[in-house]
Amino acid sequence: MDARQQILDSIRRALETPSHLPDEAAPETLSEAIAIPELGLEEKIRLFRDEMKAVSGEYIEAASAAEAAEKIAALVREAPAAEASISSGPLVDAVSSALSAGGIRLVKPETLEGDARKNAVAKILVGIVEAPCAVADTATLAIPLDGRSMQAYFLPEIVIALVSAKSLVANHFELFKRMPPEERKNLLLITGPSRTADIEKILILGAHGPRRLVACLMRD
Amino acid sequence: MTVIMRVALFVPCLSEHLYPKAALDMVKVLRHVGAEIEYVEGQTCCGQPAFNSGYRKDIIPVAERFIELFSDKDAIVAPSGSCVAMVRKFYFDLDIRPALVEARKRLAGRIYEFTEYLVDVMGRDALGGSFPHTVTYHDSCHLNRELGINVQPRTLIRGIPDIDFVEMGMPDLCCGFGGTFSYKFPELSIAMVARKCRLIEASGAEYCIGADSSCLMNIEGYLRKHGMKAKTLHIAELLAESLGL
Amino acid sequence: MELRASETKQYIKKALKDDAVRDAVDKATQTALAKRAEKVAINPFWEELRKLGHAAKRGVVERLDENLARFETECRNNGMTVHWARDAAEARSIVLGIARDNNVRTVVKSKSLTTEEIHLNKFLINEGIETLETDLGEYIVQLLDQIPSHLTAPALHLTRKDVGRIFHEKLGVEYTEVPTELLAIARAKLREKFLAADMGISGVNFGVVDSGCCVILENECNARLSVGVPKIHVAVMGIEKLVPSFDLLPVFLKLLPVSATGQKQTVYVNIVGGPQRSRSGEGPEQVHVVLLDNGRSKILADPQLRETLFCIRCGACLNTCPIYQQVGGHAYGWVYMGPIGATLIPQYLGTHEGRYAPFTSSLCGACRQICPMSIDIPHHLLKLRNRVVEAGESMAVERAGIAVWAFLAKHPLLYRLATWFPGRFQKLLKGSFPAPGYSAERALGRFDDKGFRKRFLELEKNSR
């Protein structure tokens, strides 16, 4: 008999005896815990900002693409860097020309193939990316793997992520409810810069991924 | 309205043979608050040590005897959370005679730990009296986590007007007794009780109050051997003492 | 270093003498507990979430056959390859097969207890495939040739000085005990490997049944780099790791990180639902899921103990356990340690090898109280103790003693007689009876010469 059949058979045999576990409430009756709170835009923004700081992320705001580009350019120069890898999407597209005009050399991973791509992105200090959606409750950026290159999200040491205020959702329950089923199947959730506490529980930012994560909230 | 409470005593092994004073003081306190006390002849052990060691078959007849002996009583009270937990919870893990299944259920609903009975059933919390000392309280694990009794003993302690009650650090940390655990893994058990005793000492209390003689024996044994100044006291002893019974 | 669960008594004694380990473990567990408590306190729905998690897991486990079949179908529809492994050897050879088929020479691994369970690393290395742990803690213990001493913090038993020495000896770098410098060393070594690896191996925290995807939680980005860069991703997953749907996934995404490290959310949640390379030109072109039984279906057969399969491996029960705090993870002698390990050891390894494990507990219940899945660990330990006894694995003297006791307990007169003696003899003794082991550091209580019953009857007589 093949392994699959044998495992499923022994599971079926095992399950012939019903569980001896205490009775418990059915999940539906506990709906409060999984409810999606009604939050206004400002509340969501405030929550997102506070949580971002709580997870050692950084937070900036911009009222327009021009302002965002200016602030991002300043961050890149302070890094210090003259170039950045840049992902694709409407938010980064809106700032990219202003960034280039500001003298920052932008590398689009999509223009490179295979090994060349990862080696190039890994060498660049800063990545400029966007999150199509973000969770206010935990300051989590949600990025569906929809064919875009993901490398600028986790290979650089400093990642600057554009987030549209409109895309904020209250919590994870809302996130998964809103997201098309095909998109949530391949998804990266990012909450703060990478870290480890494996040595004596001392928190160190920047483990194998970014050391800094800057969220730039676009208000319009 | 005065309701006469008839209480059948269950006195666990350790109280019977090593710490009878705690059980006697429990009797005095219960009488003081108006309960009528009955001692059920022929009682031995609830079977917990053997059950905890894995010997379920051996304890079935012991449990059956216990059920027969006590199940027609209105209220059974014991000065030990772990023995009450045994009867109330773990008897249900035993394949007893079908004829006793109903009685087991009845018994489970009528057996009480001493402080639980005083506070929850008799509705007594502040008994008054006097005990002008600094005390702390150790949560025995079965009492606290199997039976959920942790407020009642504290209520009774605080009910003594002139007592000075301080919480130790981690009052619900296991003292390391664990019944047969203490001789199966003695070094480990000793390391645990040492930690508990350090917390008691750090609290500055003169007395460590508990509601289970087994934990108290363990704690007392270590305190004494290491010349630590705190003393142990069963909560029944504390109440009897404070009331001058 | 090969550990054995049957040697746990020796390990415990040794661990108790090792103050450095004890201090490290104590400090680390207290830190984790405090962080967790902080997050639990601000979540008004914590208890509800626990109930939801338990109910969801129960639903999955009680129809595990259907759920696995559905999960498999959904995974295949998503373009993943699903393999079934009855035991460790089968799982190892499946992974090796995938590696051989694709000429894999180097593997990067993200932390996975399931792969520890099947000893995958050593096996692949012996087959000539370079296999590197990439989680910092795992990387350290791998250099030491140890197994993790904690479910979520593998190197919890080591100090920064230890790590400094290990890096100095094994990697030939200059000694440092500055944590950031130590991390920088590991990061630099591993970065190259991530970029060059042919295959990434991961575990799975949750398999989402209705969508056919694997969810992997982490903080270091090493899992992201392991599953998102190499051309092949192999996810090894115990068959119990399923959760029903995306609707309920957030419940687990809340329960696990808070319980494990006191984080509201781990830095990365990788949701893998199929190969990406054809769409994005990067990441895996093959994703394999290896479904591992290795004793789980046997655990399922017990209507009570099947609850131990609800474990989401958060490690909270270890942190809160007064025994784990004293002895650390290696004392248990297996890859699953602490209270939950004590239930799993005899179930996976049998009642002979695992005959001591269920007794390495004072049954204090702190584990159940903290467990996000509310697993009734002490109750399960009691049942497993019984299983050990039934299998004839308890000591003969103990068996005989219990038989005598049970006989006496049924005969109150004899019982009274037998318990009368110690009281009499006690009178002759100044202290209390010596009890081997027990009384080394503490006195046993003293037997009363009369006993309660007699004293009670006297009291009655006097008051009348």
Ligand code: SF4
């Ligand atoms: S048993 Fe519970 S507390 Fe322990 S690791 Fe598993 S889920 Fe966490």
